[in-house]
Amino acid sequence: MEGPDAPLVLVTGFGPYPKVRVNPTATLARxxxxxxxxxxxxxxxxxxxxxxSYAAAGAQAPGVIAAAAPVACLHLGLAPRERMLRVETRGENRTRALSPDVRGNRPALRALRPGSPAALRSAAPLGAILAALRRAGLKARLSNDAGAYLCNAMYFWSLDEARASGARRPVVFVHLPRPAPAPGTLPRRRRKTVRPTDAELTAALVDIAIALARAGRR
Structure with a gap:
């Protein structure tokens, strides 16, 4: 049974952003x-x-992590053009002002956190996570580039929080494809897809959360 000392994993997603009115990572995190x-x-x-948004997420991330005091963090982001899950291996301390955030803003600084390392690698059991996803029948791969948007920013902020506090907290960021439409929501000729369903993604992400919790409490 869950108790006050149950190992806790912080699972995060994002809200809407330009061209994505409904972000499935929010539903999946919950x-x-x-x-x-x-x-x-x-x-x-x-x-x-x-x-x-850079302003809101950057300001809130330290407090959210501190308040949760998690043994591990699982961050989710949407990769709309992907057809498989990407398990990110590192976050970079840099911004690229390519796309505006939901407030229409772009990052003002080149570094996410001036004075912090140029990049941080995840200490999470990435190989075991990747193997578990593939055993579940999902297409997945490791990635060395978390992108140039809020996904990379969140990953780096979380990794840097763990580094700065001395916490031995496994942190991982997973990029997800758009879930497949529910049966019956599209004409028959358009139903064929290789994308995983919400249920498949949820089950896979729960597996990752379990692996992270076990690694974080060792």
């Missing part, structure tokens, strides 16, 4: 946090959905 399977294993998770 689904993972509410998983009965976690509770049966004596684990727990908390979901937080960040506004997709």
């Amino acid at each position: 689904a993972v946090a509410g998983s009965p399977r976690l509770r049966r294993l004596g684990l727990s998770a908390r979901a937080h959905v960040f506004e997709t």
